Each structure stands twice: as structure tokens, then as C-alpha cells.
Amino acid sequence: MANARIGYINKADLAVLSVSSQNMLAPIARLQDPHIGVQWQGTINAEWFVADLGSVQPIDAVRLMGLKATTARIRYSTLDPAAGDVFDTGVLTIDQAYRTLTELRLVMARYVRVDLAGDGICECGRLFIGELHEFSVNFAWGWTRKWVDPSDRKKTEGGQTRINRRDKYRVFAVNFEFLSDADANGFTDDIDRINGLTDDVLFVAVPDSARIEQDTIWGLMTDLSPASQQFLDRWTKSLSIEQRL
Template identity: 45%
Template sequence: MPAAVVFENLADAASVRASSSILLAQPTLVQQVHVERRWRALNNVAWLVLDLGAETPIDTVAAMGLTATAARVRVSVADPSGAAGELFDSGQLTVDQAYLALVVLSEAPVSGRYVRIDLSNEGAPYVEAGRVCIGLRSTFAYNFDYGWSYGYVDPSTRSKTRGGQTQVTPRRPYRTIDVTFPRVTAADRYSFVETIERENALQRDVLFTTDPESDNLARDTIWGLMSETTAIVQPFIEDFTKQYRIEERR
């Protein structure tokens, strides 16, 4: 299946509540842009509920910057607690500790209002979440081409002492991805590609999934900002090409 992208984050306009939180780490922190600024619960089993305000089509839920070992996502239209999960229930999922993120995709959109995220953290005193994305994904008609790149940038700084030793001030590396879609249909261009260029540009995050059928969506999804804007090019009569360079958000 070709790559997909969520460019409108419905979670940012939702009302958020949690089972508990510490004073300086309230649940609304999942709506601010910096992933490392996290909501923290008072114990190691906790939940978040995001109320979208009305029935809204969604098919993607992601949570980044997690301190958790397991998670569950449920979507309800009538139960304000979200516990009913009558529209969607992911079941218990393992949080990959290499990526500290949860990405859940439903096969088809559901019109829900309440999105509940349950987190647990075995062997630790609390759970955390840094950012939540809820939305409707757009899937490209044709996938990106070979030659794409994926890697890590290490922002750590190094300096030499007078004695010649190298001192390192460590920073957490972040991921980058560079993909080119050699065939973008006119339908894709006018339905979402131009919208991303106009509305997100270099300012608003996107959730980019390289393989929606992956068995490890946290690994194959990046939440971040485009590092530069690139033109939509028309090399053929009916189709276009588009390049995306995305840096993971911290």
C-alpha cells in the first residue's frame, strides 16, 4: 500500500481530560507542539480522553513521546468515557521502546466523538504522553520511488579541552526522511497535496506513514515538520511529481 499522510490534527481543537496528572504536566500538554513537554499521570496505569465536540470521521490515532510499555485506543460516539469503544477498539498493544510512539490505523473511517488512549508502564511509577494526533489520513495513489532516504541526525555538540580530550554534550537524535513521489495524480494534487503545501508548509506538523500495512507502525511513521518546501513539478501531461523532506519533531 502506498504511503499516507495526516495533515490536519483534530486533537488540537479537542477538549482533553485524564485520569490523573501532576501539577506541572497537565493533559493539555498533548496539544502543544513540543513532544518532549509531556503530560504525566500520578500512577503507571492511566488514560486520556479527547472529546472532538461532534461526530467526526477519523481513521488514525497516534501518540508520541510516550513513557509506557502498553497502550490501547478506543473510539466511541456516545460514551463520554470512551470505554465503550463501540466504533473501534485496538485491543492491548505493545509500545516499541525504540520509538516510544503509538500509531493506530483503522481500515475504514469511523464517525466518532470520544477518543480514549489507555497507557500502562510496567515496572515504573507513572506514564507520560507528549503529543497526540487524531485525523483522517490521505493515501497517495502511487507510492514514492526508490532512492528515498531515512536516517538520524545527532544534534549533540562536541568540543576539545585544553588537554586534547573530546567532551560531548549529548542530545537525543531525531529521524529524517526524504521521499519523492514520481507520479502524483491530479486528484491527489488538488485534494490534499496542495492543501499540505498551503496549510502546513514549514509551520505545522504532519504524520507521515511510509507503509500503512507495516507490522511496526511506530518505526515506519514519522511525526514532524517539513524541513523545506519543494515545488510540484509536472513532467508529464496528466501527472505530477512531489518531494517531501520531513524532520521528526521533538
């Protein structure tokens, strides 16, 4: 199993976005809104958009969230956003259980073009483009992922159960028992300092998973646990991440 990776700077939020359809039902700027439920909507069943990063930059991951589409195609370019001169993924199938698409690939590119197609109007709620940091030693056995259902259930006087349905979300919890000096004093400290409890992170628990969408989460830290030094070059730290909706 490949070591976990984490990204905390979203280059898509500073990118210039352009889109195929100028008569959208909701603006493309919604891809930069922190709430996945605030979605961009096209007008037809085949749309594309381009994120211009302004210069050629390293990219480790692209993630699309809150998708309403059946397939996607991602093209990375340095000159022509439509050319895919760096890499072209071809047509990818979107996991309908999670409505996300995670593309892990190290490239140098300025433009990221995404083509979506489906049975109805295409939608997308959030775009992540960024670099990932790999933990030098993976998290310990016993990590957890769970679904949380915040729906209200109340019993009536007649004994019936009335349910006020709310969207379910996931929570990942991992514990790193052999965090290196570089990890403890580098990117994990930066995440606490820069993102804290207010800005999202992308955590890829199992980068080589056959169920990559199930083993990846985008969300907020639920607390900022201390990095505890056990020996000269060994630290421990736990991470708990709650999915953003």
C-alpha cells in the same frame, strides 16, 4: 507495499480533553502542545484520558508520542467514551525504541479514549487524531530515512573528546515521480498552503509495515518543493520531513 499516507489536520488540537487523575504532575493540555518534549504526566502507573471531538467524525489514525508507558488501549465511541462501542483495540504493546504508538484504523467516532499502563508514572507528549490521505501512486525507490545527531564534539588541548549531548531526531525524504492531478492539486497543495514549514504532518511511509513506528514520522517539512508537471496528468514532487522533538 501499501501506498504512503499523510495527515495534516490534527483534530486532537481542537478536542476537549479529560483525564483520570485530577492531581496531575503536568496538565493534560500538554498533549496539544506542538513540542513532544512538553509532556503530560499522571501520578500513578495506570491512567486514562479522553479526547472529545464534539461530534462523530471520520478518523484514520491515532498516534501517541513521547510515551512513558509499556502498554496502551484505545477505544473509539460515539456515545459513551468508556464503552468502545465503535472499536476497542485491546491491550497494545508500546515500542520502547521510539516511544510512540501508531494506530491506523478507519472509524466514525466522537470519543477517543486512551488507557496507559507501565512500571512508573505515565507520560505522553503529543496526541494526533485525524484523517490520512493516501497517495494514488507511491513514492519512487530510493527513499531515505536517517538519524541526525546534533551533539557537539570538541577536542581539548589534551586530545580528549568532550561531548555535549543533544537529542537525536530523524529525517525522511521521499520523491513522488507519478503524482496524479488529484494529488498534486488537492491534498499536497493544501499541505503546503496550510501547514507550510510551521505546522506538523504525520507521514506513514509504509502503512502495512511490521515496523510501523520505524516507518512513520511526525514533524515539520524542511522545505516546500515545487510540484512539477511532467505530462498532462503526471506531476513530480519531493517531501522532506524532520521529526519534532
